[in-house]
Amino acid sequence: MELSKLTTESRNTASTTLDQMTTMEILQTINNEDKSVAFAVEEVLPVVKRVTEKVVESLKNGGRLFYIGSGTSGRIGMMDASECPPTFMTSPEMVQTIMAGGNQAFFQAVENAEDNELQGELDLHSKNLTKYDVVIGITASGRTPYPIGAIKYANKMGAFTVGLSSNKNSLINKYTDEGIEVIVGPEVLTGSTRMKAATAHKLILNMISTATMVKLGKVYENLMVDVNASNFKLKERAKSIVLEVTDSSYEEAENILEQTNYEVKAAIVMLKTNASYEETLLALQNHNRNVRETITYLLDNKG
Structure with a gap:
């Protein structure tokens, strides 16, 4: 598809006089579009x-999630991936970002890096x-060579592939198992x-990673227990x-967290079931570290 025919490259009729607008008019126009x-x-x-x-299934089987892109796309991937370890206590390997031009391109544009399909594969x-x-x-365009090269290689290796773009019938999705084409207009x-x-794209990556971590048992109620x-x-x-989520006092919460080395899941389970630290760790391990399932098991098997 020619660049000029892409929705993402079209002119927005609401902003054709952008250079003549007052500051407030510019801000209102952007806000209305957003x-x-x-x-x-x-x-x-x-x-x-x-x-x-599919991501949940893959991670349960020991797989990893890779975001790959260039420029803004790569930086958005990094924003999401880098927040997973502190938010969900995942390993840095579980969710990763690969950026056209290497890590230095997160901070400064690397010219022509996005045009190298082979480098995406490598x-x-x-x-x-x-x-x-x-x-x-x-x-965004759906036609950037770098991620397309990576997707083609991923297909050869049997990985599950997804294209995230903002144009219909994106070129990348000719090669993917699923295509998320979110059409936001010019x-x-x-x-x-x-x-x-x-x-x-940021909203969608937030959804994927957050929902995945919920399904992996890293959330109790709506709290970041990992x-x-x-x-x-x-x-x-x-x-x-x-x-x-417990009836404890601040001092009790602090004390139990010190016992668990600030592992929130174990602290909650201990306070809700009166189980010992050793019992709690074993029960968590046997229930895929899912807090709700662990509490239910321990309460049902009391005495």
């Missing part, structure tokens, strides 16, 4: 559901891809897909979480 993004995401939720369920090859992995190629600044397209309490702020958050 309001449509969530509705565009809503339209593709059935596809996002299928992708998410960069993914270095990750020792398996059939249990999921690879999501992110490209940008306020023509072709600047760091705006609505990037916002939509939070990595690695600093003062996060230790206080851990105490707050324990207090939120």
